[in-house]
Amino acid sequence: DTAVSQTPKYLVTQMGNDKSIKCEQNLGHDTMYWYKQDSKKFLKIMFSYNNKELIINETVPNRFSPKSPDKAHLNLHINSLELGDSAVYFCASSQEMTSGGSDTQYFGPGTRLTVL
């Protein structure tokens, strides 16, 4: 069974469209994340949710809206897509460490978004 899954794997769309990427984890983790990997392979956190509550929002344009219907799912909706949104988007999950700390984050396979 896939631990962290994302759909779709590839997404090609026109500028100005709205699209969503879905993420599901079956690891029983409390925290989920979205990361963006740009064309130079640089990975940067976008959002983090803990038990459906937004924890991190790293100065991402408000065209990006994460939604967590339950702690196993974290979807990413993007409005009015721009050329610069083209990237690989990774979902990840980890267990919350109540004592503080960074537990291991397990990543999904990534979604390659191409905006034409």
Add this chain to the structure above:
Amino acid sequence: AQKVTQAQTEISVVEKEDVTLDCVYETRDTTYYLFWYKQPPSGELVFLIRRNSFDEQNEISGRYSWNFQKSTSSFNFTITASQVVDSAVYFCALGSTQGAQKLVFGQGTRLTINP
């Protein structure tokens, strides 16, 4: 602010050679976590190791070993007797114990193992 630097952008070696990937980090936290991830050509991110800043013991897992030196803020990764399947982009990352969990990644090192 937290920062991770992987100064080696690309490394190319011949199979069976040993290779070391460098990672230098900056943090004001007294406790933190360090990670290495592998991204093969297929694109997924594969977890390799997590290390707590309190634990400076080096770790070995098969052909992989990690050298953590707090004095120089480095967490280097060595592959012994490299194989073609080791070809990938390798990322070093830093996690905080303060506030929300997030990973700050280095720029990655592209490792090519030639047959």
